[in-house]
Amino acid sequence: MNKIKPQIKKLLKTTFWIVLSVSALFLAIAGIVQIPFVQNKIVNGATAFVSNKTHTSVTINNVGISFPKTVVIVGLFLNDRQKDTLLYAGKTRINISLISLLFNKIAVNSFQLEDMSLNLYNSETDSAFNYNFLLDAFSGDTKTPEKPGKTSWTFDIGNVSLKNIRLHYNDRYGGTDAQLALGKTEINLKNIDPGNSIYEIKNARIENLKARIQLNKTAEWKEDKKEPTGLLPKILADNIRVVNSTVSYTDQATKQLVQATIEYLDLKKGEVDLENEVASIGKLTLRKSKLQYVSNENDTAVTPDTAESPTPQGWDVTINHIAAEHNTVAYDSGNRKSGGNEFDPNHFKFSNVKLDIGKLHYSPNITELNVNNFNASGRQNFSIIRFRTAFRMDNHSVSLRNLSARTLFSSIDANAEIQYSSLKALKESLPYTVLNIDIKDSRFRNSEITYFNPALSKMEFFKNKDNTTSFSGKVQGKL
Numbered sequence: 001m002n003k004i005k006p007q008i009k010k011l012l013k014t015t016f017w018i019v020l021s022v023s024a025l026f027l028a029i030a031g032i033v034q035i036p037f038v039q040n041k042i043v044n045g046a047t048a049f050v051s052n053k054t055h056t057s058v059t060i061n062n063v064g065i066s067f068p069k070t071v072v073i074v075g076l077f078l079n080d081r082q083k084d085t086l087l088y089a090g091k092t093r094i095n096i097s098l099i100s101l102l103f104n105k106i107a108v109n110s111f112q113l114e115d116m117s118l119n120l121y122n123s124e125t126d127s128a129f130n131y132n133f134l135l136d137a138f139s140g141d142t143k144t145p146e147k148p149g150k151t152s153w154t155f156d157i158g159n160v161s162l163k164n165i166r167l168h169y170n171d172r173y174g175g176t177d178a179q180l181a182l183g184k185t186e187i188n189l190k191n192i193d194p195g196n197s198i199y200e201i202k203n204a205r206i207e208n209l210k211a212r213i214q215l216n217k218t219a220e221w222k223e224d225k226k227e228p229t230g231l232l233p234k235i236l237a238d239n240i241r242v243v244n245s246t247v248s249y250t251d252q253a254t255k256q257l258v259q260a261t262i263e264y265l266d267l268k269k270g271e272v273d274l275e276n277e278v279a280s281i282g283k284l285t286l287r288k289s290k291l292q293y294v295s296n297e298n299d300t301a302v303t304p305d306t307a308e309s310p311t312p313q314g315w316d317v318t319i320n321h322i323a324a325e326h327n328t329v330a331y332d333s334g335n336r337k338s339g340g341n342e343f344d345p346n347h348f349k350f351s352n353v354k355l356d357i358g359k360l361h362y363s364p365n366i367t368e369l370n371v372n373n374f375n376a377s378g379r380q381n382f383s384i385i386r387f388r389t390a391f392r393m394d395n396h397s398v399s400l401r402n403l404s405a406r407t408l409f410s411s412i413d414a415n416a417e418i419q420y421s422s423l424k425a426l427k428e429s430l431p432y433t434v435l436n437i438d439i440k441d442s443r444f445r446n447s448e449i450t451y452f453n454p455a456l457s458k459m460e461f462f463k464n465k466d467n468t469t470s471f472s473g474k475v476q477g478k479l
Helices: 004-032 036-054 132-138 423-428 446-452 454-458
Strands: 058-066 070-079 085-097 105-121 154-171 176-193 198-215 234-251 256-273 278-287 290-295 316-319 322-333 347-362 366-377 383-394 397-407 411-419 434-445 468-478
Touching: 036 058, 036 132, 176 234, 434 446, 446 454, 446 468
Parallel strands: 105 154, 198 234, 278 316, 278 322, 290 322
Antiparallel strands: 058 070, 070 085, 085 105, 154 176, 176 198, 234 256, 256 278, 256 290, 316 347, 322 347, 347 366, 366 383, 383 397, 397 411, 411 434, 434 468
16 A cells, blocks of 8 residues: 555656646647737748649738637738639638537637628639639548538537628629628527538628629529439528618519618528428518519510429428518519509509518418408509408419408408319310309499509590499309
8 A cells, every 4th residue: 555655646746747738838839829920920831831732822911819719810812813803801800619629519609700802703615613723722632422410520600790791703604693792790690500401590680781693694494413412401590680781683684673672671480491392481571671673575585495494393481470561562564654544564663562461371282371461552542551361272273261452442342262173274274163252342433443444434434433333242153
């Protein structure tokens, strides 16, 4: 026993000196990396390595390391093989847990990026983009296939802050030109699981987004015969808010423009499962925004060939509640416009649009829409005071239950159903279609009837704009 005690003391003493030496080395490294000269050496070595590897220019103005968690990179610049700017990042700040790396975990407490510009493009004759040289330079000689659902690393990312971000994606080969300017975005992530392709967002706020997508030629759809290499992502979000933003889509071939000017958009409990083609939203709120569709197509415009269009996929989409108020909807198709005293289905605009939808559900076999209320102000004193109904459409019927519509001078309360053997039969065999219509009460004023059909104003009965026609009844049977 007396012989063991000195050995224990010696072991404890040795362990103490090892811990002390490692701690001293750790502190020494922590102190050394704070020295600007050492930091510059690290930066110069890293940029020289990347430059030699890619044969392009890589520069960093300054790097600040606050051991052991925070790294700040200022003025990161990378050009492509054509000596154009590929990437510029004004300031990048990463707060990362280095200790977690020892346990195969990348834990980023916060990530901040300011004043970034990313420029991606290719040529009309080559589909390869200007960033492909990076993939070639850093790709290994051998590749180990990864099995879905398994990964040796786990990820934990907290807050992401983006400010003054600019992205230009110009696919000249495919005919797509996209530009994005992002004023400010704050994202709080809940969970990231790349192994199972699950990405969860707790909160996201997007401000001053300007996004533009333009198709410069008709895209040709080709069936992708490649087997999928992994799971498609599943994205979940507790809350996403977009304010003061504009998103536009232009198709130069068909002369179409779709633009959304968003003052306030709020999404709660959203989920998109690309693998199983399922999407759902708990509540969608839209306020003080404008949705616009413009088509300037004429007789000489290029019409895309839809004969080889892909078969619709089996998406299942559900939105439990849609609330919209003080919005504007505009639709303009073609260059010809009718007179201002009549309704033009190709050119109309509704303002002060308010919409309350209890539930919207779409699937390949059924579409359901419960409209609690819809009202809007149109042109020529035509306004929809109230519109509500329960709409349902499946492979064998279309129905409007509890339809109640009011304008300034007209109204209708009814139930309607159309039955058919199939959608194809509905188009080709109208005589076999069964109607079941119950009009409980309806009143239509001549001024609003002739607004939609001006030709009727030549008839004696419709010359008096104040005349009102009332009727009720049932219609049942085949057409």
